[in-house]
Structure formats: C-alpha cells, structure tokens
Amino acid sequence: MVIAPDKFKGSLTAAEVAARVAAGLRRARPGVPLVELPVADGGDGTVDAAVASGFSRVAATVSGPTGEPVDASYAVRGTTAVVELAEASGLRRLPGGAPAPLTASSRGTGELVDAALRGGARRIVLGLGGSACTDGGAGMAVALGVRFLDADGAELPPGGAALRRLASVDAGSPPSRLADVEVVVASDVDSPLLGPDGAAEVFAPQKGASAAQVRELEEGLARLVSVVRDGGSVAERAGAGAAGGVGFGAMAFLGASVRPGIGYLLDLLGFADAVRGARLVVTGEGSLDPQSLRGKAPVGVARAAGRQGVPAIAVAGRLALTGARLREAGLRDAFALTDLEPDPARCVAAAGPLLERLAAERIAPSWLTE
Structure with missing residues (x-):
C-alpha cells in the first residue's frame, strides 16, 4: 500500500499525515507493507x-x-x-x-x-x-x-x-x-x-x-x-x-x-514506480471539496493511481465530495475526521490522533482484509 497525501493545512504536514495514517494501519494490520510518499502540488510542502x-x-x-x-x-x-x-x-x-x-x-x-x-x-x-x-x-x-x-x-x-x-x-x-x-x-x-x-x-x-x-x-x-x-x-x-x-x-x-x-511533481517524486504493484493508494488533504477537482494533489494522485489500475481512497479533515463527485475525482472512497469528531476546531487541534483512529477503525476494516 502507498500512502501519498498532501498536507492538512493548519494542522499537519504531508509527511505527518502519511506517518499518522501508517501508524493507524499498522496498529490494525501489523503485517501490511506500507510505503509513505507525501506529495505536494507546488505550494507549501x-x-x-x-x-x-x-x-x-x-x-x-x-x-x-x-x-x-x-x-x-x-x-x-x-x-x-x-x-x-x-x-x-x-x-x-x-x-x-x-x-x-x-x-x-x-x-x-x-x-x-x-x-x-x-x-x-x-x-x-x-x-x-x-x-x-x-x-x-x-x-x-x-x-x-x-x-x-x-x-x-x-x-x-x-x-x-x-x-x-x-x-x-x-x-x-x-x-x-x-x-x-x-x-x-x-x-x-x-x-x-x-x-x-x-x-x-x-x-x-x-x-x-x-x-x-x-x-x-x-x-x-x-x-x-x-x-x-x-x-x-x-x-x-x-x-x-x-x-x-x-x-x-x-x-x-x-x-x-x-x-x-x-502531475509534474508526481513524476519527479517517482510516484509511478512506488505505486506499481500496490494494492491500494491512500491520499488526502485537509478539505476534500469541489476545489480539489481543479488539479489539487489528491485528485492528481487518484488519477495517476487509476492509470496503473490501483484503487485510491482519501482521508480528509472535512469531506464535501460524495457519490458521483467522488468518483469524478478518481476516488473509490473517502474518510473524514469529522466522521469521528463533529467539532471542526477539535479536528484541527487533534488531527494526528484522529487520523490514526480513522486509519485503524475505518480504513483497515473496509479496505484491508486479514
């Protein structure tokens, strides 16, 4: 599995997001092989x-x-x-x-x-x-x-x-x-x-x-x-x-x-080689919303994974894409911190622990079989 998120602006860097997701997945499925590859679209990070x-x-x-x-x-x-x-x-x-x-x-x-x-x-x-x-x-x-x-x-x-x-x-x-x-x-x-x-x-x-x-x-x-x-x-x-x-x-x-x-940065970072043969890609950003469809990192990651035949899912602080819009982004599923904590301020303050829980309690049971 490849974990390739962008930052959660205002709370976690892309590397911190990847590390927290990886920690949660390892807690739930200790033997799963993981590759952490934080990404960016040219901006911060x-x-x-x-x-x-x-x-x-x-x-x-x-x-x-x-x-x-x-x-x-x-x-x-x-x-x-x-x-x-x-x-x-x-x-x-x-x-x-x-x-x-x-x-x-x-x-x-x-x-x-x-x-x-x-x-x-x-x-x-x-x-x-x-x-x-x-x-x-x-x-x-x-x-x-x-x-x-x-x-x-x-x-x-x-x-x-x-x-x-x-x-x-x-x-x-x-x-x-x-x-x-x-x-x-x-x-x-x-x-x-x-x-x-x-x-x-x-x-x-x-x-x-x-x-x-x-x-x-x-x-x-x-x-x-x-x-x-x-x-x-x-x-x-x-x-x-x-x-x-x-x-x-x-x-x-x-x-x-x-x-x-x-797209350019994924090529530069070696994303295609990292995802080749992977079972799943986890991407994400702080707010997954219609603006994400205009070339933001998670959509770029999902589409690049799709070209290799690898399904992609996302984690986010806030999720405003569902159904057809999510599929338009090339994502099979998405999980938000607000699924666990409805208070947005607490999601920002406790983004790290919440991401670990989200990975262990929601992503692993849904996408990683024993």
Missing part, C-alpha cells in the same frame, strides 16, 4: 515532499517577503533543484503574520533560485503557491540580475504597487546565466496575469489587499506587461497569474515552461 522522496535538503538564508532574512531551504537530487516559493516569499513568512499586499516581494524566491544555480543545478523546478506578494515576479527577477527602473533611471522599491512607476527593464545577466538551464513552473493555478481572473483580482484580497489596493496592484501588473518584451502574450498564458504573477515573471525572465503542479 513541496520541498518537504521532495526530501521525503530522496532529494537532499539545502539550507539558505534569503530575503523574506518584507525584506527580513529568513531561514529557508530547497531540495536537490543530481542536477535538479526543487525551489518552493512559499519557503521564501510565502504568507507564513510575513513577520507576525501582518499582510503587506503592496510592498511584499518575491526576491527571496529568486535568491533561492540563485543559490541552486550556484550549486550546479541545471534544472530548476519552481513550485508556486501560498505567496504573500503580487509583484509579477519582479522581485525574483531582481535577485537574478534584472533591474526595474523608473523614468529617472532609479531602481524601483520592492512590491507590486511600485510597478505603476515602471519605465524600463534592464534584463542584465539572466539570459546568459540561464542559457543551459531548464526552468519548470509547477503550479495548480491556471489563471492569466491580468483581468477578473488574474493575480490581483482573484488572489490579492487573500493577501490582505483592499479593493483600492487591488486596483493599484492591477495597474502595476498592467504596466509591467506593457514594458516587458512580449509581455502581452506571456500575460495571457495559463499560469501567468500564479503566486501573484511570479508565473509571469518566471516565463518572461527565466524562460520557464508551466506544467500542472501535481
């Missing part, structure tokens, strides 16, 4: 998932979203490096959790990419999700040698709002540094950069932006598009709006291609 699958963790001190130094890491195996935006530029890196929607920067993500390049990486897998910024990837590009200048030739300060004063872009050194490097954006967000479905309108409010600030950020991103070479065509590509427009920046300045996060 992507580096952890890579490390769990055999990559090595490399520590680096980089700029946080508001400029303060943060201790982050990326993952390396051979000449492939996995860089997770949330490690450097994520909401969880905001000092005291205070939002900074106009000034937060993706610079630290670029510093992680730079560290990986200096370490010899020839392929950068950039996981996008959980960002605190809406700067179009300008901060990331600055860390790699790009200069964003106002009408007087002065460099712009960090953040998306400052882009409204952008007059020119000096691409500097990135083209030569990245000439022989493959950059792949792994993201489950297919939004364009601008407009009602774009980075500012959809995601900036989640980062603390007011309606007026959303307009400022949209203006900044639009200005960026107008100044960058071929910016209009890049801005319309699926994924350009990911992580506050870092998807756009990666394509425009780093020559990145965009791949669906969970």
Whole structure:
C-alpha cells in the first residue's frame, strides 16, 4: 500500500499525515507493507515532499517577503533543484503574520533560485503557491540580475504597487546565466496575469489587499506587461497569474515552461514506480471539496493511481465530495475526521490522533482484509 497525501493545512504536514495514517494501519494490520510518499502540488510542502522522496535538503538564508532574512531551504537530487516559493516569499513568512499586499516581494524566491544555480543545478523546478506578494515576479527577477527602473533611471522599491512607476527593464545577466538551464513552473493555478481572473483580482484580497489596493496592484501588473518584451502574450498564458504573477515573471525572465503542479511533481517524486504493484493508494488533504477537482494533489494522485489500475481512497479533515463527485475525482472512497469528531476546531487541534483512529477503525476494516 502507498500512502501519498498532501498536507492538512493548519494542522499537519504531508509527511505527518502519511506517518499518522501508517501508524493507524499498522496498529490494525501489523503485517501490511506500507510505503509513505507525501506529495505536494507546488505550494507549501513541496520541498518537504521532495526530501521525503530522496532529494537532499539545502539550507539558505534569503530575503523574506518584507525584506527580513529568513531561514529557508530547497531540495536537490543530481542536477535538479526543487525551489518552493512559499519557503521564501510565502504568507507564513510575513513577520507576525501582518499582510503587506503592496510592498511584499518575491526576491527571496529568486535568491533561492540563485543559490541552486550556484550549486550546479541545471534544472530548476519552481513550485508556486501560498505567496504573500503580487509583484509579477519582479522581485525574483531582481535577485537574478534584472533591474526595474523608473523614468529617472532609479531602481524601483520592492512590491507590486511600485510597478505603476515602471519605465524600463534592464534584463542584465539572466539570459546568459540561464542559457543551459531548464526552468519548470509547477503550479495548480491556471489563471492569466491580468483581468477578473488574474493575480490581483482573484488572489490579492487573500493577501490582505483592499479593493483600492487591488486596483493599484492591477495597474502595476498592467504596466509591467506593457514594458516587458512580449509581455502581452506571456500575460495571457495559463499560469501567468500564479503566486501573484511570479508565473509571469518566471516565463518572461527565466524562460520557464508551466506544467500542472501535481502531475509534474508526481513524476519527479517517482510516484509511478512506488505505486506499481500496490494494492491500494491512500491520499488526502485537509478539505476534500469541489476545489480539489481543479488539479489539487489528491485528485492528481487518484488519477495517476487509476492509470496503473490501483484503487485510491482519501482521508480528509472535512469531506464535501460524495457519490458521483467522488468518483469524478478518481476516488473509490473517502474518510473524514469529522466522521469521528463533529467539532471542526477539535479536528484541527487533534488531527494526528484522529487520523490514526480513522486509519485503524475505518480504513483497515473496509479496505484491508486479514
């Protein structure tokens, strides 16, 4: 059996979810062979998932979203490096959790990419999700040698709002540094950069932006598009709006291609080899709901398992998919912590022990014969 869950956001990492499910199953069926393979779709936990699958963790001190130094890491195996935006530029890196929607920067993500390049990486897998910024990837590009200048030739300060004063872009050194490097954006967000479905309108409010600030950020991103070479065509590509427009920046300045996060990362983590010959796959995430159908990790895992003829079931904190919707996700069954504890707050606080019980008392009797 393969246990391949995503995180339970706010309570357990993907590795912790896998360990708790495994502990419950072993308690109920001591002899069952288990493989723990925590997964991620490009957001929080992507580096952890890579490390769990055999990559090595490399520590680096980089700029946080508001400029303060943060201790982050990326993952390396051979000449492939996995860089997770949330490690450097994520909401969880905001000092005291205070939002900074106009000034937060993706610079630290670029510093992680730079560290990986200096370490010899020839392929950068950039996981996008959980960002605190809406700067179009300008901060990331600055860390790699790009200069964003106002009408007087002065460099712009960090953040998306400052882009409204952008007059020119000096691409500097990135083209030569990245000439022989493959950059792949792994993201489950297919939004364009601008407009009602774009980075500012959809995601900036989640980062603390007011309606007026959303307009400022949209203006900044639009200005960026107008100044960058071929910016209009890049801005319309699926994924350009990911992580506050870092998807756009990666394509425009780093020559990145965009791949669906969970599918690409499953290949990278060796999921197909792990599941070959398995009797069952257990996946999951904190909330299994209609949003999960839009490329989230559990659905990606279930469909990948199905292609190998292996049934998949899920665990979740909260379950809002049933019947036909569950089957649409490629899942044969699903079990929620709320099956054992109706109070959502207690489910979050006691997610670990509840997961063990769920595995021992519900999954094992239903899916693992003696």
